[in-house]
Amino acid sequence: MHNGILYLAGQSLKELMLPVIGSELIVNLIMTLICIVILFLLVATSALVFTLGERKVCAWIQVRIGPNRVGPWGLLQSTADMLKLLTKEDIIPHGIDRWLWVLSPILIFIPAAMVYALFPFDDGVIFADVNIGLFLLIAISSQSVLPFLMGGYASNSKYAMLGGMRTVAQMLSYEIPMVIALMGIVMITGSLKMSAIVEAQSEVWFIFLQPIAFFIFLVTALVESNRPPFNMVEGESEIIAGPFTEYTGMRWALFFLAEFANLLSIGILTTTLFLGGWQGPDFLPTQLWFWIKAFLMVIVYQWIGWTFPRTRMDTILSFGWKVLLPLALVNLLLTGFGIYIFRWLL
Amino acid sequence: MAQTEKFVLNMGPQHPSTHGVLQVQVELDGENIIGAKPVMGYLHRGIEKLMESRTYQQCVPFTDRLDYVSAMNNNLGFCMAVEKLAGIEVPERAQYIRTICCELNRIASHHVFIGSLTNDLGSATGMIYAFRDREKILDLFNIICGARMTCHYIRIGGVIADAQDEFIRKTEEFIDYVPQMLDEYDRLFTGNEIFQKRMQGTSVISQEDALRFGMSGPNIRASGIPYDIRKIDKYGVYGDLDFDIPVGRTGDNWDRYMIRIGEIAESAKIIRQCLDRMPDGPFMAKVPKVLKPAKGDVYHRVENTRGELGFYIVSDGTTKPYRVHIHRPSFINLQALDHMCRGMVLADSVTAFATIDPLMGEVDC
Numbered sequence: 001m002h003n004g005i006l007y008l009a010g011q012s013l014k015e016l017m018l019p020v021i022g023s024e025l026i027v028n029l030i031m032t033l034i035c036i037v038i039l040f041l042l043v044a045t046s047a048l049v050f051t052l053g054e055r056k057v058c059a060w061i062q063v064r065i066g067p068n069r070v071g072p073w074g075l076l077q078s079t080a081d082m083l084k085l086l087t088k089e090d091i092i093p094h095g096i097d098r099w100l101w102v103l104s105p106i107l108i109f110i111p112a113a114m115v116y117a118l119f120p121f122d123d124g125v126i127f128a129d130v131n132i133g134l135f136l137l138i139a140i141s142s143q144s145v146l147p148f149l150m151g152g153y154a155s156n157s158k159y160a161m162l163g164g165m166r167t168v169a170q171m172l173s174y175e176i177p178m179v180i181a182l183m184g185i186v187m188i189t190g191s192l193k194m195s196a197i198v199e200a201q202s203e204v205w206f207i208f209l210q211p212i213a214f215f216i217f218l219v220t221a222l223v224e225s226n227r228p229p230f231n232m233v234e235g236e237s238e239i240i241a242g243p244f245t246e247y248t249g250m251r252w253a254l255f256f257l258a259e260f261a262n263l264l265s266i267g268i269l270t271t272t273l274f275l276g277g278w279q280g281p282d283f284l285p286t287q288l289w290f291w292i293k294a295f296l297m298v299i300v301y302q303w304i305g306w307t308f309p310r311t312r313m314d315t316i317l318s319f320g321w322k323v324l325l326p327l328a329l330v331n332l333l334l335t336g337f338g339i340y341i342f343r344w345l346l
Numbered sequence: 347m348a349q350t351e352k353f354v355l356n357m358g359p360q361h362p363s364t365h366g367v368l369q370v371q372v373e374l375d376g377e378n379i380i381g382a383k384p385v386m387g388y389l390h391r392g393i394e395k396l397m398e399s400r401t402y403q404q405c406v407p408f409t410d411r412l413d414y415v416s417a418m419n420n421n422l423g424f425c426m427a428v429e430k431l432a433g434i435e436v437p438e439r440a441q442y443i444r445t446i447c448c449e450l451n452r453i454a455s456h457h458v459f460i461g462s463l464t465n466d467l468g469s470a471t472g473m474i475y476a477f478r479d480r481e482k483i484l485d486l487f488n489i490i491c492g493a494r495m496t497c498h499y500i501r502i503g504g505v506i507a508d509a510q511d512e513f514i515r516k517t518e519e520f521i522d523y524v525p526q527m528l529d530e531y532d533r534l535f536t537g538n539e540i541f542q543k544r545m546q547g548t549s550v551i552s553q554e555d556a557l558r559f560g561m562s563g564p565n566i567r568a569s570g571i572p573y574d575i576r577k578i579d580k581y582g583v584y585g586d587l588d589f590d591i592p593v594g595r596t597g598d599n600w601d602r603y604m605i606r607i608g609e610i611a612e613s614a615k616i617i618r619q620c621l622d623r624m625p626d627g628p629f630m631a632k633v634p635k636v637l638k639p640a641k642g643d644v645y646h647r648v649e650n651t652r653g654e655l656g657f658y659i660v661s662d663g664t665t666k667p668y669r670v671h672i673h674r675p676s677f678i679n680l681q682a683l684d685h686m687c688r689g690m691v692l693a694d695s696v697t698a699f700a701t702i703d704p705l706m707g708e709v710d711c
Contacts, residue, residue, distance in 0.1 A: 058470075061471055062470070062471045062474040062475070063474060063475065063478060064474060158353065158355050159355075162355075162377070162692070228468060229468065229469075229540055231468070235468060235693065236362050236468070237362060237465070237466040237467070237468060237693075237696045238357075238692050238693050238695065238696050239692070240361065240362060306470075306471050307469070307471060307534075308469060308538060308540050308541075309464060309467035309468045309469035309472070309535065309538065309540050309541050309544065310467060310468025310469070310540075310693075311540050311543075311544075312543075312544055312691060312693045312694070313377060313691065313692075313693060314377075314691055315540075315543060315544075
């Protein structure tokens with residue numbers, strides 16, 4: 001029933017190993033380990049791609065050329081950046097809460113990488129296709145609030161503190177409209193399972209059935225992943241770099257690794273939930289469709305981010321509570337009526 | 347019951363948004379500003395004192411370093427003051443070239459305003475677009491005098507070099523480009539909802555307050571007072587030229603931004619008229635190598651990009667000024683910062699600071 005390239009590759013690997021090792025349990029264990037390694041590689045690669053990609057896209061929008069010195073077309077820029085960050089002095093400021101401060105960049109990376117386990121990359125290729133997939137995904141991603149607060153609180157800096165508080169305020173208030181907007185999809189699909197959500201879009205994508213939800217998701221995803229124009233966390237003109245202010249070198253790089261991982265994951269999430277996931281016309285393999293859509297969405301997010309000025313904190317909050325939340329509720333109601341009428345027509 | 351504590355946030359002198367080295371001590375209650383106290387002096391070089399030990403001609407380069415993004419206007423202010431003191435008549439061609447350069451520099455300076463404002467609002471894209479267009483003007487200065495920012499082009503008695511055909515042709519090209527440029531800005535930020543929302547109704551300065559603070563330049567015009575030295579004093583050839591002064595209504599950040607956009611268009615109008623009317627003739631008056639103005643004092647003011655720039659010079663009959671005092675518009679406009687920030691949120695303090703458009707070289711002098 002599944003015929004994606006990745007799925008077939010996985011199956012044939014399994015069949016190759018089974019006669020050699022003998023025990024199915026151990027084979028499954030090895031496959032799990034391979035999957036974990038692949039997921040982490042994916043997250044690391046996304047950072048590698050986006051350190052260059054973000055700067056190139058930003059440069060195109062800003063009528064500049066972008067990095068073009070290191071390697072052909074600046075392709076080795078990410079390597080150069082990484083080397084630079086590795087050789088930086090690791091400054092630990094005075095008066096910090098040591099444990100929280102050290103843990104924050106590590107903890108921020110965990111939810112960012114963990115959500116990748118729940119993305120259906122291809123037909124049948126999903127690491128953990130649990131039946132509460134979407135719920136789990138939102139639950140995991142909301143954990144990323146805490147490290148921001150930890151970093152902000154522990155840094156012993158007023159800028160960091162303000163940034164940390166802002167993050168909590170904005171992330172918590174935008175989670176609610178996001179969840180309610182996504183409820184519409186769950187109602188149509190009748191399942192929280194990620195693979196079921198993709199399969200439900202085999203005929204018509206949810207962007208056409210749920211345009212309001214798509215709009216709400218577009219905004220909330222930007223807020224949740226701290227992308228501009230909602231990057232209040234590092235509103236560099238007033239609070240310098242928010243919770244990241246006091247971090248240097250690799251600790252700082254971990255924050256950005258998480259940010260780039262988040263950027264790719266909101267691109268993938270939009271693709272999965274609204275653009276039919278890996279499905280597409282037959283002339284291209286499904287795997288390719290998935291990445292085309294995901295990267296197009298990433299570019300859309302970058303495009304929005306690099307065009308608009310930053311919003312103000314109070315505007316963000318009032319917009320979230322007074323506009324997006326009622327809109328999401330209205331969407332929920334409309335979806336309910338829509339489903340009822342659809343069933344009645346049949 | 348939860349208790350909140352007021353705290354003071356030191357913004358600057360090392361901070362991404364204080365363009366220059368200004369420290370603002372912002373007193374905060376959460377994100378709300380209770381007060382903002384500008385602390386200046388980090389760029390003080392003692393220019394007024396330095397001028398006392400230089401001859402009049404040697405003083406001119408110092409004025410470049412006052413408001414270094416509109417150096418031509420500063421040159422003009424000082425040179426006109428000395429000319430008034432020594433009774434030097436400037437040839438007409440020189441006056442027209444001076445006006446062209448000053449207005450070009452006004453546009454370039456407003457580019458910096460737009461660039462730093464949009465950058466402070468979190469849109470680095472706006473800054474790049476503004477600086478791309480500013481580059482065109484700096485290239486024009488490069489053609490006419492070889493320098494780009496601190497030009498030292500306007501000298502006592504005229505200008506140091508004649509305007510070549512290449513300069514005139516390229517200036518015309520730039521003036522033709524201005525409407526297209528402004529249209530692009532309109533599409534990029536003037537029409538942007540987030541931009542408007544952050545600018546409109548924030549940091550209002552009423553007419554009375556603007557007068558009370560003694561503000562000048564675009565900042566007072568944004569509050570609805572058509573105060574422009576170019577119109578009042580009609581110095582140089584401004585009396586013969588036909589141009590309007592954009593005037594705002596409410597005196598909020600938005601008005602201060604729109605005034606500058608309007609001024610770019612007006613400056614372009616002035617430059618076009620000057621190019622059409624520029625006569626042939628000498629570009630420098632006969633000025634003695636050793637300039638010894640008679641005993642006395644003089645005050646001359648010009649409309650700098652940021653407001654009323656005045657030079658008060660006391661001469662004791664020697665080759666060096668006895669005393670120079672500079673009335674710097676940025677310094678005076680900056681007083682309003684506290685008034686503008688009160689009751690706003692932290693993000694607005696940066697916008698307020700950017701729309702006053704002070705230049706630390708001029709504030710500290």
